[in-house]
Amino acid sequence: MRSAYWPLWAVILLILAGCGSLKSENDKLKEEIVDVSAENEKLRRELIALKSDNSKMHMRVAQLHLEIAALHQEIQNLQKDVETFRAQLKSGDRKK
Numbered sequence: 001m002r003s004a005y006w007p008l009w010a011v012i013l014l015i016l017a018g019c020g021s022l023k024s025e026n027d028k029l030k031e032e033i034v035d036v037s038a039e040n041e042k043l044r045r046e047l048i049a050l051k052s053d054n055s056k057m058h059m060r061v062a063q064l065h066l067e068i069a070a071l072h073q074e075i076q077n078l079q080k081d082v083e084t085f086r087a088q089l090k091s092g093d094r095k096k
Helices: 002-095
Strands: none
């Protein structure tokens, strides 16, 4: 009878050893999941900050665009004033 139980006990011991190995692997994977989750959270916070910075930059670009448009208009007005002044000078030179 002992010989009939020996293979059974060997199989049980192998199963228990395998379960221990699986538990160790499971614990390692859980640690990796925790690490990856922490990294994802860090990256999520960075992404939110970058989106905020991007939004601020878009507003600043729009503001600069308006300032450039105003300066362009001012340059055009000054060019008109210069042309008017040149015309007045030519007119004054003709009268002399």
